[in-house]
Amino acid sequence: xxxxxxxxxxxxxxVAMAAAVVALVASVVFLRTRNFLYDALALASTEAGFxxxxxxxxxxxxxxxxxAGVWWAWDTRLTSALVCGLVYAAYLxxxxxxEEPTERATSAAVVSVFAFLDAPLASIAIAWxxxxxxxxxxxxxxxxxxxxxxxxxxAMLVLGAALTVILLRREERRRAQDARRRxxxxx
Amino acid sequence: MGYFRQVAVVAFKDLRAELxxxxxxxxxxxxxxxxxxxxxxxxxxxxxTMREISGGLxxxxxxxxxxxxxxxxxxxxxxxDCLDALIAAPLPASAxxxxxxLANYALVLAVELVSLPVFGIFYNVRWARQFPxxxxxxxxxxxALTVIGTIFSALTVNIxxxxxxxxxxxxxxxxxxxxxAMQLTTxxxxxxxxxxxxxxxxxxxIGFDIVFTAxxxxxxxxxxxx
Numbered sequence: 001x002x003x004x005x006x007x008x009x010x011x012x013x014x015v016a017m018a019a020a021v022v023a024l025v026a027s028v029v030f031l032r033t034r035n036f037l038y039d040a041l042a043l044a045s046t047e048a049g050f051x052x053x054x055x056x057x058x059x060x061x062x063x064x065x066x067x068a069g070v071w072w073a074w075d076t077r078l079t080s081a082l083v084c085g086l087v088y089a090a091y092l093x094x095x096x097x098x099e100e101p102t103e104r105a106t107s108a109a110v111v112s113v114f115a116f117l118d119a120p121l122a123s124i125a126i127a128w129x130x131x132x133x134x135x136x137x138x139x140x141x142x143x144x145x146x147x148x149x150x151x152x153x154x155a156m157l158v159l160g161a162a163l164t165v166i167l168l169r170r171e172e173r174r175r176a177q178d179a180r181r182r183x184x185x186x187x
Numbered sequence: 188m189g190y191f192r193q194v195a196v197v198a199f200k201d202l203r204a205e206l207x208x209x210x211x212x213x214x215x216x217x218x219x220x221x222x223x224x225x226x227x228x229x230x231x232x233x234x235x236t237m238r239e240i241s242g243g244l245x246x247x248x249x250x251x252x253x254x255x256x257x258x259x260x261x262x263x264x265x266x267x268d269c270l271d272a273l274i275a276a277p278l279p280a281s282a283x284x285x286x287x288x289l290a291n292y293a294l295v296l297a298v299e300l301v302s303l304p305v306f307g308i309f310y311n312v313r314w315a316r317q318f319p320x321x322x323x324x325x326x327x328x329x330x331a332l333t334v335i336g337t338i339f340s341a342l343t344v345n346i347x348x349x350x351x352x353x354x355x356x357x358x359x360x361x362x363x364x365x366x367x368a369m370q371l372t373t374x375x376x377x378x379x380x381x382x383x384x385x386x387x388x389x390x391x392x393i394g395f396d397i398v399f400t401a402x403x404x405x406x407x408x409x410x411x412x413x
Binding site: 031083086087089090093094097098102103106107109110111113114115117118121122124125126128129 | 367387399
C-alpha cells in the first residue's frame, strides 16, 4: 500500500515535470512567434500538470501518513513538489488577473520561464535543507517497484496528455468566443 | 550616453524622487518595525529561541518590508504616463531595469540596515559578531529580493490587483534564496562563521542571483515593450 501510494506520488510528480517542460517550450515559442496557439498550449499543459501535481500531493500526504504516521513530515520530495505547485499556482493566478489577451499571454510566458528555472533551484535548496528528513523509501526502490512505477507513470502520462488536449480545445473555444465578443463590441 | 551612464541616470532619478517624497521608504521602515514588534508577542524571545529563529524572522521582515518599496518602483511612473516616456526614451530596457534595480537595492538595504539594530535591541541579540559575513549575506539576499521584485513589479504594473499579485508572484519564486539567506543569517547572528554546513547555502544564494539577474535582463524588453 505504502509503495503503491509512493509510486502514485512519484509518477504524478514526474508527469507534472514533463508538463512543465511542455509549458516552457510552448511559452518560449510563443514569445518568438506570437502565435496564440502556443499560449493556449502553455496554459493547457500547466493546468493539466497542476491537476496531476495536486493529485500526486494528495497521494503523497497519504503516503507520508502510512510511512511516518504524520500527514506532513517535511519530506524533501513532497516539499519540493509543493513549492513547484505554488510557483505554478502564481502563474495561473496571474493569467486570471490580466484581461487583455496579448498582455496576458506575454506576461504569462515570462512567468513560465521564471517558474521553470526556479523549480530545480527550489528542489536543490530543499534537499540541502532537509537532507535528514527523507522518509522511506529512500535510495533504492523496493523490489517489484519498477513495474508498478512505470505502469503508473505511463497511465499518468496518457491522462496528462488527454487533459492537455481537452484544456487546449477549451482555451481555443474561449479565445474564439472572446474574439467574437470584442468584434461585436467594436461594431 | 554610455550604458552605465544610462543606468546611473535612472537609478539616481528614482532615488531622488524617493528621497523627496519618502513615501515608500517611510512606509517600509515603519512596517518593518511593526512586524519586529509583533513577532515578540508570537513567542517568548528567550536566548535559545532567538538562536534558532533569528534568520527566519529577519528575512520575513525584509521580504515584507521590501515588497512595499518594490510595489512602488514602477507604479510610481504611472501618473502623467511617465512609464510610456521612459520606455520611449532612447535607452535599452535592460538599462532602465538595472537602474531601477539599483535604486530599489539601495532603499531596501537602507531599511534592512536600520531594522537590524532595532532587532538587536528588541530581542537582546548581539547580532554583529560576524558582521562582514552577515553583510555579504545581506547584500546577496537583498539582490535576489530586488531583482525578482523589480522584474515582477514591471510585469504587474498594469494590473488592477498589482498590490496583491506582486507578493503572490515573488514569494514562491524567492523560496530558494530566502531559505538559504535564512539559514546563513541564523548561523551568523548566532556567532558561527560560514563553515562546511552553510557553504552550500551561500552557493545557492550566489547561483540564484546569477541565474535570475541574467534571465531578468534577457526578458525585461519583452516585459516592458511586449
